[in-house]
Amino acid sequence: MNCQAVVEWIIAQSGRPSLSAEVESHLWVCPTCSQAYLEQQALWRAMDGWEAPEVSAGFDRRLFTRIGKTSFWAPLDWLLRLLRPLQPAFPAALAGVLLVAAVVVQPGRDLPVEEPAITVQALDREDVRQIEATLDDIRMLSEFEILPVEDQEGKL
Amino acid sequence: MEAVAALEHDAELMLRVKEGDEASFEMLLEKYRHAVVSYLYRMVQNQGVAEELAQEVFFRVYRSRGSYEPTAKFTTWLFRIATHLALNSIRDHRNERGQESLDETDREAGAIQVRDHRRNREQEMLAEARLEEVRRAVTGLPDKQRAAVLMHKYQEMDYLQIAAVLGCSASAVKSLLFRAYETLRARLSHLAEGRAS
Numbered sequence: 415m416n417c418q419a420v421v422e423w424i425i426a427q428s429g430r431p432s433l434s435a436e437v438e439s440h441l442w443v444c445p446t447c448s449q450a451y452l453e454q455q456a457l458w459r460a461m462d463g464w465e466a467p468e469v470s471a472g473f474d475r476r477l478f479t480r481i482g483k484t485s486f487w488a489p490l491d492w493l494l495r496l497l498r499p500l501q502p503a504f505p506a507a508l509a510g511v512l513l514v515a516a517v518v519v520q521p522g523r524d525l526p527v528e529e530p531a532i533t534v535q536a537l538d539r540e541d542v543r544q545i546e547a548t549l550d551d552i553r554m555l556s557e558f559e560i561l562p563v564e565d566q567e568g569k570l
Numbered sequence: 571m572e573a574v575a576a577l578e579h580d581a582e583l584m585l586r587v588k589e590g591d592e593a594s595f596e597m598l599l600e601k602y603r604h605a606v607v608s609y610l611y612r613m614v615q616n617q618g619v620a621e622e623l624a625q626e627v628f629f630r631v632y633r634s635r636g637s638y639e640p641t642a643k644f645t646t647w648l649f650r651i652a653t654h655l656a657l658n659s660i661r662d663h664r665n666e667r668g669q670e671s672l673d674e675t676d677r678e679a680g681a682i683q684v685r686d687h688r689r690n691r692e693q694e695m696l697a698e699a700r701l702e703e704v705r706r707a708v709t710g711l712p713d714k715q716r717a718a719v720l721m722h723k724y725q726e727m728d729y730l731q732i733a734a735v736l737g738c739s740a741s742a743v744k745s746l747l748f749r750a751y752e753t754l755r756a757r758l759s760h761l762a763e764g765r766a767s
Binding site: 418421422425426428450453454456457460461463464466467469470473477480481 | 596599603604607608611612617621624625628629632697700701703704705708722723724726729744747748751752754755758759761
């Protein structure tokens with residue numbers, strides 16, 4: 415048994431303490447393998463101390479909530495799975511639909527033109543009053559220009 | 571013989587899940603929840619991320635129930651999904667993980683303290699330091715070697731099972747483990763010396 419085979423055997427034992435007579439006799443005469451054996455045992459002992467923490471209490475609940483949410487969409491999944499073999503045909507089908515649409519709706523066709531809607535805004539009563547006042551002011555100012563100016567003695 | 575019966579039982583449960591039996595899925599979850607979370611925890615070294623990934627593993631198992639065929643062992647399928655997700659997560663969060671794992675170390679160090687009251691402080695510190703070295707050494711392994719070591723050491727899987735999970739030959743697994751343990755022994759040789767002295 416050569417050194418590599420001995421080390422492979424030790425590894426395959428995965429920490430079990432039993433040694434075959436053949437390996438044991440090799441370890442007695444081979445300091446390299448003997449050292450590897452001791453180091454491997456120490457490594458496994460050190461690794462034994464690496465414990466994983468407990469799984470959190472809400473683990474199952476979270477999982478089943480997720481599964482529940484997905485089951486709602488299950489029929490859609492089923493439909494998509496059913497259509498999966500047809501997937502390569504989808505682009506061709508889409509192109510066909512677009513072609514038909516282009517033929518049916520021909521460009522340049524006389525389409526009724528809608529008149530732009532005239533929006534009439536109702537004027538506020540205050541606005542009307544203000545406009546009337548402005549018009550009165552303008553009229554009054556124009557009369558000022560027309561009126562003859564008297565001189566200081568009251569003659570025209 | 572017992573192992574074969576257990577494997578057949580898992581496949582049988584999964585076939586029942588396929589037929590819509592939710593209780594069988596709960597049984598599989600109960601049986602493998604801890605193993606999957608532990609494996610993922612040691613792979614990604616973060617409990618929160620490990621649980622998220624484990625949720626995804628069991629969710630995928632449930633989602634794929636319709637197409638399940640008992641051609642491979644259930645555990646092989648389960649750990650294949652887990653390994654795939656873990657390796658993706660490691661790749662995606664390789665840079666972010668440094669700080670998180672340090673936080674986790676602190677948290678777990680506290681847990682160790684609570685677990686064993688008999689140890690005195692000096693022994694505790696020594697054990698914590700040793701554990702941290704082991705963790706760092708395992709983390710330093712290439713991804714596939716790390717997965718192989720964790721499945722071999724903690725899940726007690728044989729070479730054929732690990733090979734089926736990693737999608738390689740048993741001899742490739744033998745070689746992976748040989749190199750991985752060689753690296754770990756070299757990095758942690760002082761642990762053996764410390765014990766000897």
